[in-house]
Amino acid sequence: MPRLAGLFFWMNVKIENIKKLDVSKSLKLDCGKTISNFPLAYETYGNLNQNKDNAILVFHALTGDQFVTGTNPITKKEGWWITAVGPGKAIDTNKYFVICANVIGGCMGSLGPQNINPKSKAPYGLDFPVITIRDMIRAQESLLEHLGIKKLLCATGGSMGGMQLLQFCTTFPDKTFSAVPIACSSSHSAQNIALNELARQAIMADPVWDNGKYVLKNVQPKNGLAVARMVGHISYLSEKGMQEKFGRKLQEKADYEFSFNADFQVESYLRHQGYAFTERFDANSILYITRAMDYFDLSKQFKGGLIEAFKNQKTKFLIISFSSDWLYTSKENKDIVIALNASGADVSYSEIITDKGHDSFLLEEPEFLKTLKSFIDSMYEKFKYEKRI
Amino acid sequence: MRNLNMKKEFKVIADLLSNNTRVLDVGCGDGSLMGLLKKEKNIEVRGLELSQDNVQQCIHKGLPVIQGNAETELHQFPDQSFDYVVLSQTLQAFYKPEKVLRDLLRIGKSVVISIPNFGYWKVRAKLLFFGEMPITKTLPNSWYNTPNLHMCTIKDLFNFCGEKNINIKKVVGVNEDKTSLINNNNLEIKNLFSKLGIFLIG
Numbered sequence: 001m002p003r004l005a006g007l008f009f010w011m012n013v014k015i016e017n018i019k020k021l022d023v024s025k026s027l028k029l030d031c032g033k034t035i036s037n038f039p040l041a042y043e044t045y046g047n048l049n050q051n052k053d054n055a056i057l058v059f060h061a062l063t064g065d066q067f068v069t070g071t072n073p074i075t076k077k078e079g080w081w082i083t084a085v086g087p088g089k090a091i092d093t094n095k096y097f098v099i100c101a102n103v104i105g106g107c108m109g110s111l112g113p114q115n116i117n118p119k120s121k122a123p124y125g126l127d128f129p130v131i132t133i134r135d136m137i138r139a140q141e142s143l144l145e146h147l148g149i150k151k152l153l154c155a156t157g158g159s160m161g162g163m164q165l166l167q168f169c170t171t172f173p174d175k176t177f178s179a180v181p182i183a184c185s186s187s188h189s190a191q192n193i194a195l196n197e198l199a200r201q202a203i204m205a206d207p208v209w210d211n212g213k214y215v216l217k218n219v220q221p222k223n224g225l226a227v228a229r230m231v232g233h234i235s236y237l238s239e240k241g242m243q244e245k246f247g248r249k250l251q252e253k254a255d256y257e258f259s260f261n262a263d264f265q266v267e268s269y270l271r272h273q274g275y276a277f278t279e280r281f282d283a284n285s286i287l288y289i290t291r292a293m294d295y296f297d298l299s300k301q302f303k304g305g306l307i308e309a310f311k312n313q314k315t316k317f318l319i320i321s322f323s324s325d326w327l328y329t330s331k332e333n334k335d336i337v338i339a340l341n342a343s344g345a346d347v348s349y350s351e352i353i354t355d356k357g358h359d360s361f362l363l364e365e366p367e368f369l370k371t372l373k374s375f376i377d378s379m380y381e382k383f384k385y386e387k388r389i
Numbered sequence: 390m391r392n393l394n395m396k397k398e399f400k401v402i403a404d405l406l407s408n409n410t411r412v413l414d415v416g417c418g419d420g421s422l423m424g425l426l427k428k429e430k431n432i433e434v435r436g437l438e439l440s441q442d443n444v445q446q447c448i449h450k451g452l453p454v455i456q457g458n459a460e461t462e463l464h465q466f467p468d469q470s471f472d473y474v475v476l477s478q479t480l481q482a483f484y485k486p487e488k489v490l491r492d493l494l495r496i497g498k499s500v501v502i503s504i505p506n507f508g509y510w511k512v513r514a515k516l517l518f519f520g521e522m523p524i525t526k527t528l529p530n531s532w533y534n535t536p537n538l539h540m541c542t543i544k545d546l547f548n549f550c551g552e553k554n555i556n557i558k559k560v561v562g563v564n565e566d567k568t569s570l571i572n573n574n575n576l577e578i579k580n581l582f583s584k585l586g587i588f589l590i591g
Contacts, residue, residue: 316453318448334457334465337455337465338465341455341465341466341467342465342466342467342470344470346453347453347455348444348447348448348453348454348455349454349455349456349457350441350444350445350448350456351441351456352441353441367441367445370445371444371445371448374445374448374449375448377449378448378449378450378451379451381451382451
């Protein structure tokens with residue numbers, strides 16, 4: 001058995017042991033198809049208090065999963081947001097009850113293209129319906145119901161997580177007291193669609209992909225998937241950050257090799273990140289999730305655009321952007337602020353000055369974490385007070 | 390730019406505003422005024438502030454604040470979307486104060502502006518008798534590091550409003566703990582003895 005196939009087999013066994021909600025009610029997707037009786041994998045941290053006023057919902061980004069902090073039981077690596085979530089962290093799990101669900105279309109236990117299609121009794125592959133950001137958050141609403149949470153203290157997420165959050169706040173205006181969308185956009189830009197297309201084309205160009213049918217053979221188009229990840233990695237850094245981190249430094253050698261091996265550190269880094277990724281992520285999931293991001297356009301859902309989308313918002317917002325993020329620029333984030341402002345919503349905005357690019361929200365970025373903590377803690381006091389009256 | 394006269398100034402500003410209204414504080418600093426207005430007058434406050442540190446402090450206090458530059462980013466606020474817009478001791482630091490003022494009048498039904506008064510006698514005396522740029526409590530910087538680009542006096546702003554057909558509803562002069570109403574009749578003398586001028590216009 002090839003190494004990867006074995007690994008996937010192992011992963012599938014492990015995935016059986018994680019928390020899953022069987023969503024029984026059917027969900028009509030934006031594409032017109034309906035899914036029902038589907039699994040939604042999730043994880044929680046901390047404890048829900050008696051008043052049920054300390055729940056925080058986290059939406060994960062493109063390649064994230066429900067394992068926000070601690071050790072991911074599947075990959076054995078640290079949770080993707082361990083910098084911000086955990087005991088004593090900005091989102092303090094000693095104080096708050098943190099919930100995160102794997103998005104549908106993903107590959108960490110929620111319904112996705114690698115699941116068995118009940119009709120054909122074989123993995124979906126490309127027969128999986130095309131999903132949207134709205135489908136993702138509608139699926140997650142069932143989880144809040146299941147956990148008995150009527151209103152969240154806060155919901156937050158960066159990148160695609162922020163997009164899910166904006167959708168969540170407009171689709172369910174009464175479900176969260178406050179919201180912190182981070183480094184995101186209300187509609188995917190041409191540049192971002194282009195980068196996603198590059199990732200998809202890399203996967204599709206890998207012969208192993210075989211129109212998505214690789215799942216039947218229990219293999220993974222890892223060359224294509226690795227390139228797709230490399231594209232992503234470049235876009236998560238800034239020009240300055242990359243120059244400072246790698247410059248023209250060579251990888252464990254004194255001079256050029258005059259070959260196409262990874263001479264430069266930056267090449268070696270990308271190759272490593274790319275191939276490491278293939279051990280934890282599914283290629284078809286990338287296709288489906290990037291598609292959902294590309295289709296995201298909040299203003300399109302509402303006549304009158306973004307201002308109409310945020311009409312009558314009672315949720316208190318804090319938008320955070322990063323100065324060197326060229327994927328979801330400060331300007332794009334500010335457009336959300338302007339629309340919220342114009343619709344009269346309660347909105348704060350902070351631009352964190354940093355060289356670390358889009359990735360900043362996942363890193364140890366003191367100003368960012370301090371702002372996040374300040375906001376959530378002050379919202380908790382307000383929420384408790386409001387619930388008392 | 391906000392300084393030692395702050396507390397008295399904020400009390401005067403708070404007295405000018407009606408309860409239960411919507412107020413935008415442009416250049417809201419660490420949110421001291423917003424906090425006061427919210428607590429004492431049940432005013433729904435919003436702030437605009439340039440410094441990340443101050444923004445952080447406002448957020449910590451649970452006060453809604455948008456990080457941005459008043460000179461370039463007031464366009465995001467819709468017409469007449471606030472009952473009052475407050476600009477405390479900042480007008481003189483803008484490149485184009487008239488443009489900013491027009492924007493404030495567009496956004497707010499009324500506008501409160503406070504200015505450090507360059508017509509205050511000590512300021513005049515410093516220039517007249519010593520031939521040096523005045524440094525006082527309200528104008529603490531030297532000529533080379535002052536953020537103030539367009540200093541004016543209470544009389545200047547008074548006349549400006551007249552020339553530009555901007556309705557003056559009330560002007561208050563502040564000198565330490567003393568405040569007094571300023572009108573056409575006492576303008577000359579109040580312009581000499583007020584450290585700070587607070588205008589309610591629009």
